[in-house]
Amino acid sequence: MTGRYIFRRVLASLLTLFIIITITFFMMRAIPGGPFTDEKAIPSFVLEKIIERYHLNDPLYVQYGRYLLNVLRLDLGPSYRYEGMTVNELIANSFPVSFEVGSLALILALLIGIPAGIISALRRGKWPDRLAMILSVLGVTVPSFVIAAALVYIFSWQLGWVTVGFWEGISTAILPAVTLAGYPAAFISRLIRSSMLEILGQDYIRTAYSKGLSERAVIYIHALKNAVIPLITYLGPLTAGILTGSFVIEQVYGVPGLGTFFVTSITNRDYTTIMGVTIFYSAILVFFNLITDVILAFIDPRIKLR
Amino acid sequence: MKKIFLAAVFIFLICVVIFSNRQKNPEVNSETGIKEIVYNLGADPRTIDPALNYASDGAVVIMNTFDGLLRVGSDDRGEPACAESWEISDDGLTWTFHLRDGLKWSDGEKLTAQHFKDGFMRLINPETGAPYASYGFFIKNAEKFYNGTANSEEVGIKAIDEKTLEINLEYKNPLMLDYMSFPAFAPARMDIINEYQTAWAAKPETYISNGAFKLESWKHGDGGEMILVKNPNYWDADNVKIDRLRFVNINDPNTSLAAFRAGKLDLTSGVPMQMLPLLIKRGEIIPKPALGVGYCSFNVDRKPFDDVRIRKAFTLAIDRKIIVDKILMSGARPATGFICDIVPGTTNEKDFRTEGGEFLPERADVEEARKLLAEAGYPGGKNFPKVAYKYNSNPGNKILAEVLQGMWKKNLGIEVELLNEEWKVFIETRQKGDFDIAREAWILDFNDAANLLETLMSASPQNATGYKNLKFDELMKNAAVEMDNTKRINFMHEAEKILMEDLPVLPIYFYSSGSLQSKRVKNIHKSPRGVLLFRNAEVTE
Numbered sequence: 001m002t003g004r005y006i007f008r009r010v011l012a013s014l015l016t017l018f019i020i021i022t023i024t025f026f027m028m029r030a031i032p033g034g035p036f037t038d039e040k041a042i043p044s045f046v047l048e049k050i051i052e053r054y055h056l057n058d059p060l061y062v063q064y065g066r067y068l069l070n071v072l073r074l075d076l077g078p079s080y081r082y083e084g085m086t087v088n089e090l091i092a093n094s095f096p097v098s099f100e101v102g103s104l105a106l107i108l109a110l111l112i113g114i115p116a117g118i119i120s121a122l123r124r125g126k127w128p129d130r131l132a133m134i135l136s137v138l139g140v141t142v143p144s145f146v147i148a149a150a151l152v153y154i155f156s157w158q159l160g161w162v163t164v165g166f167w168e169g170i171s172t173a174i175l176p177a178v179t180l181a182g183y184p185a186a187f188i189s190r191l192i193r194s195s196m197l198e199i200l201g202q203d204y205i206r207t208a209y210s211k212g213l214s215e216r217a218v219i220y221i222h223a224l225k226n227a228v229i230p231l232i233t234y235l236g237p238l239t240a241g242i243l244t245g246s247f248v249i250e251q252v253y254g255v256p257g258l259g260t261f262f263v264t265s266i267t268n269r270d271y272t273t274i275m276g277v278t279i280f281y282s283a284i285l286v287f288f289n290l291i292t293d294v295i296l297a298f299i300d301p302r303i304k305l306r
Numbered sequence: 307m308k309k310i311f312l313a314a315v316f317i318f319l320i321c322v323v324i325f326s327n328r329q330k331n332p333e334v335n336s337e338t339g340i341k342e343i344v345y346n347l348g349a350d351p352r353t354i355d356p357a358l359n360y361a362s363d364g365a366v367v368i369m370n371t372f373d374g375l376l377r378v379g380s381d382d383r384g385e386p387a388c389a390e391s392w393e394i395s396d397d398g399l400t401w402t403f404h405l406r407d408g409l410k411w412s413d414g415e416k417l418t419a420q421h422f423k424d425g426f427m428r429l430i431n432p433e434t435g436a437p438y439a440s441y442g443f444f445i446k447n448a449e450k451f452y453n454g455t456a457n458s459e460e461v462g463i464k465a466i467d468e469k470t471l472e473i474n475l476e477y478k479n480p481l482m483l484d485y486m487s488f489p490a491f492a493p494a495r496m497d498i499i500n501e502y503q504t505a506w507a508a509k510p511e512t513y514i515s516n517g518a519f520k521l522e523s524w525k526h527g528d529g530g531e532m533i534l535v536k537n538p539n540y541w542d543a544d545n546v547k548i549d550r551l552r553f554v555n556i557n558d559p560n561t562s563l564a565a566f567r568a569g570k571l572d573l574t575s576g577v578p579m580q581m582l583p584l585l586i587k588r589g590e591i592i593p594k595p596a597l598g599v600g601y602c603s604f605n606v607d608r609k610p611f612d613d614v615r616i617r618k619a620f621t622l623a624i625d626r627k628i629i630v631d632k633i634l635m636s637g638a639r640p641a642t643g644f645i646c647d648i649v650p651g652t653t654n655e656k657d658f659r660t661e662g663g664e665f666l667p668e669r670a671d672v673e674e675a676r677k678l679l680a681e682a683g684y685p686g687g688k689n690f691p692k693v694a695y696k697y698n699s700n701p702g703n704k705i706l707a708e709v710l711q712g713m714w715k716k717n718l719g720i721e722v723e724l725l726n727e728e729w730k731v732f733i734e735t736r737q738k739g740d741f742d743i744a745r746e747a748w749i750l751d752f753n754d755a756a757n758l759l760e761t762l763m764s765a766s767p768q769n770a771t772g773y774k775n776l777k778f779d780e781l782m783k784n785a786a787v788e789m790d791n792t793k794r795i796n797f798m799h800e801a802e803k804i805l806m807e808d809l810p811v812l813p814i815y816f817y818s819s820g821s822l823q824s825k826r827v828k829n830i831h832k833s834p835r836g837v838l839l840f841r842n843a844e845v846t847e
Contacts, residue, residue: 033730038360042437043767045453049435082526083353084508094527149560156564165346165556165565167529251558254565256529264528269730 006294013286020282021071021275025064028266028274035080035269054080071279077272081265087276091258095280098245098257101173105180106242112185114231117192118224124197132189139186148179148252165254176253180246184238188231195227229300236292240285244277340549341845343827345838346562346574347553350530354521355507356492357429360437362749362836367553368489370534370840371515373541375403375422375471376487380842382753382833384487388417388516388541389471398478398789399446403486405469410539412520417493419465425494426463426473438490444482446474478787480794484752492516518546518841528557547844566822573830573838575821579702582820583635591820593637595647597750597834598817599758600638602695602710602743603736606810607772610691611742615682617809620743622675623717624710627668630815633709637820640668641813644802645755648834652792658755662799665806666813672717679718687719694723697745698732706814707745736770744770746811750835755798756785762810773810 036042036050051057055066070077076087116136120129155161155175162175199205200223208218245259258277265273351364356372359365369378375392379385389403409417428434430442432452443449446462462474475482485491495514498506506512513521519534534551537543554571556562562576577585585591604611604620611617626640639647642664651661676686684690695710697703707724714722722743727735736744750757760766763782764774778801785797805811819836826847831839 031731033728033734037730037733039733042360043440045432046435046437046439049432053435081352082350082508083355083358084503084505085526090526093525097529152560152564156568160568163565163568163570165558165561166554166570250529252561254529254554254556254558254561256525256527256531256555260528267729 005297006290009290009293013290016286017279017282021068021279022064024275024278025067026060028271029060031266031269033269035271037269054078067275071275076276076279079270079273081268081270081273087272090261090273091276091280094256094258094261095244097167097255098250098259099243100170101176101180101249101255101257102243102245104173104177106184106239108177108181109184109188109238109242112181113188114192114228116185116189118196118219120189121193121196121200122219129193132193136186136189139182140190142182143248144179144182144246145248145252147182148175148249151175151179152252164252167254167256172253172255176249176255179249179253180242184242187234191230191234192227195230196223199223199226225299229296232292232296232299236288237285240281240288244281244284341547342550342552343548343572343830343840343843343845344552344554344570345840346556346565346571346576347532348555348557348576350527350555353504353507354513355504356425356489357434357436357438357494358504358507359489365489365837367521367532367534368492369837370517370519370551371513371521371537372489372492372517374486374488374491374493375405376483378487378833378837378839380831382835384483387487388422388493389486399475401473401475401482402466403471403473405471406541407469409516409541411495411514411516412537412539413514414539415495415514416468417516418468419471420468421493421495422471423463423465424496425492427458427461428494428496428499429490430461436490438488441485441488441490444475444477444479444485446476448476478789480787480789480791481752481754481756484754488751516540518542519551522550528555530555542841546841548840551840563822566824569824571822572824572827573821575819577822585822586635586637586820591822593818593820594832595639595834596817596819596836597646597648597753598836599641599644599646599748599813600706600815600817601641601644601746601748602812602814603741603746603771604743604810604812605739605741605770605772607739608742610682610684610693613682614808615678616684617812619675619678619682619718620714621666621809621812622671622678624713624812624814625668625670626666626814629706629709633705634815637818638815639818641815642666642668644805644811644813645758645798646750646816649750649753649755650795652795658795658798661795662802665803670713670717675717679720684720690720692723693720693742694725695743695745696725696727696732696735696741698729699726703745739770739772741770743812747817749817753835755795755802756782759798759801759805760786762805771810773808775804775808778804778808 036047055063079085079087079090082090116132120132123129152164156164162171164175166172205218205223208222245257247259247263249255250257250259261273261277265277347363347366349363351367352361353359354364354367356368359368373387375387375389376384377387388405388409390406392401392403394401405419411417426442426445429436430439430445430448430452432454439452447456447460450456451458451461464472466472479485493516498512498514502512510521510523515521515537518537518540520537522533522535524532532553534553536546536549540546556565556576559576559578562571562574563578563581565571566574582591586593604617606612630638630640643659643662643666645658645662647657647659649658651658679685679687695707697707704726711722711724714720735741748758748761760782761768762771762773763769763779781797781801785794785801788794788797819834821832826845828844828846830843833839
């Protein structure tokens with residue numbers, strides 16, 4: 001049963017990836033300008049040579065077909081922006097950095113978001129709840145570049161505790177991770193708070209109390225187990241997004257991560273990198289969504305694997 | 307509760323253990339006694355292959371890792387490098403260069419005249435796709451070889467022996483020595499290039515060079531960095547005083563400034579636009595004239611700018627002084643002609659601009675501008691057709707566009723529409739000539755007026771204005787082969803005069819450059835064309 005379900009989901013995922021590749025490929029080629037369009041006009045005869053070298057003068061469907069075949073071999077092609085580098089190498093170099101910052105941020109978001117959500121649900125309307133909700137509104141609404149600028153100003157300019165602009169491992173990963181964790185932490189706390197409130201009003205909780213269980217046992221064993229279900233649903237796309245980096249945060253802190261390529265590859269018209277990072281991100285997203293669904297099915301018997 | 311708490315602590319500990327491995331990164335531990343300069347290169351170079359590069363960030367790397375027959379000296383002209391002497395034949399068409407004794411590549415291999423021949427042949431080989439290939443067309447049969455009508459044997463480059471290189475020219479080249487110091491004319495290791503193709507220049511193992519520094523590591527992308535170390539095999543290694551150069555890629559100007567303040571950067575030109583005036587006022591940045599011009603192009607093929615009176619009216623309606631003093635505040639100078647300051651004139655005493663005089667007023671000449679507009683049939687700007695100013699989207703360009711728009715509105719009564727486009731879209735628009743007025747800027751490759759003036763020759767791929775003046779073309783062609791410097795420069799003065807009468811372009815300001823530099827480093831040569839040379843740099847601590 002489970003095996004068949006996963007098999008079908010994988011097939012659906014591959015189809016999704018194929019559609020993403022196709023749409024991205026043709027949309028990308030519809031943008032005016034190309035990878036070799038530059039300020040100092042290259043004489044047209046030189047440009048032709050370069051275009052020939054990268055086979056960009058073939059009919060679009062031929063290029064598309066060739067690209068698909070290469071993707072099947074997991075070859076994402078040469079970068080047009082970084083002469084002599086392949087997209088595989090670019091991703092292999094930058095993803096570990098984004099992964100490092102991202103996983104730290106994810107842990108922070110969970111460590112802050114879940115307790116904050118539980119506390120505000122239990123102390124509903126009291127000051128801890130108010131404080132947590134004010135902070136979470138801020139966390140959700142204040143854009144990350146504002147948080148980043150504020151943190152740089154406080155910790156780098158005023159206090160001089162950290163330097164930004166250089167990637168030197170864990171010590172330089174903290175500020176970016178905190179910034180990156182802001183939104184998800186706030187979102188998670190609201191998610192947990194509302195689902196906790198809903199569950200605390202349900203019959204089985206009253207039953208648990210009437211059995212004489214302590215408040216702790218009721219909350220942490222009975223209530224929380226069900227309250228985290230919406231969180232797990234959210235964790236799939238969140239993990240995919242957070243691990244693949246953020247353009248703004250990487251720019252502000254000088255983190256050599258993958259997020260930057262999502263934006264610069266487009267401004268550079270670095271076709272193969274645009275495709276490469278899109279496919280990479282989509283694959284991770286699809287993968288985590290699949291994992292999420294499987295986990296949910298195990299946790300919540302009401303969800304059937306169909 | 308306890309369980310969750312314990313789990314959280316456990317997860318956190320695991321992470322700390324995993325991440326703490328990073329601390330062993332050698333770059334973090336400051337090794338003692340290593341003299342290092344950290345420079346913010348800005349964007350990560352597209353390529354550092356001498357034949358393929360055409361950007362200034364790539365040129366910074368190439369000019370510090372490669373040495374040509376000549377190299378750029380402290381006066382920004384060519385000075386002897388790998389070649390210690392040379393002779394010119396009486397007809398000026400044969401140059402013989404004599405290489406120094408004991409030249410070596412960074413991997414210890416002997417450097418010979420053949421390597422220079424290989425480098426030049428690679429530049430003009432159509433298979434290479436070199437953007438500056440046409441710079442080599444002064445070499446005999448080079449253009450024919452490029453177009454496939456001559457074979458490589460017929461090209462006028464001969465490695466007579468290991469130490470002698472003879473170059474035969476198609477036509478006389480007054481700038482020969484400057485060309486030979488240009489990074490595109492670097493020697494090449496075909497044994498490596500043939501094996502690794504373009505990837506040779508992407509990895510330190512294969513990026514073998516012959517200059518003051520050699521590539522040790524390169525982490526690509528924004529936030530990445532490139533480490534260059536002193537090349538012990540460099541012929542002039544005794545004069546190279548630092549051990550290591552660290553070129554980092556910090557694109558965000560605020561971050562760059564913060565890193566400089568924290569003492570992490572020795573040199574950066576990345577500062578927030580709004581902070582620049584303050585930093586100049588405090589004396590932290592001392593702006594110097596740079597070899598660049600900010601201007602606009604008119605589309606002379608399109609109405610109404612096909613009428614020179616209208617182009618002139620638009621040009622005179624601009625108050626350049628206000629733009630540089632109140633808007634840019636970067637130390638730039640009002641453009642009173644097309645060629646900027648510090649470009650050499652006929653003698654050493656005066657530069658080209660001083661000799662040529664002022665063609666345009668610093669302040670707006672509103673009266674004259676209105677008169678010309680009325681003569682052209684639009685008194686007070688009435689019934690003037692709808693025109694647009696196009697620029698590529700960035701905050702600085704936007705402010706300038708709005709200021710220009712305001713000046714045209716106030717001084718001519720004409721409402722010019724502002725249209726901005728994303729960079730690559732804008733480049734295409736401009737090259738197709740789909741504009742009325744377009745924002746332009748040019749940084750000179752050589753410290754010579756020809757480099758900018760040539761862009762407006764009718765056949766130049768850079769000429770987007772549609773401007774075609776045969777007299778101008780002829781003067782520039784004369785200048786290109788004139789060996790007598792005074793005569794050559796005078797041809798260009800005449801050419802500039804014609805240009806400033808026809809006004810296919812609207813010069814606005816001459817560039818300046820400034821950077822933040824820590825007090826611990828000195829003697830970094832900052833060329834006005836945007837290239838930095840570290841071979842004589844020192845660290846004092």
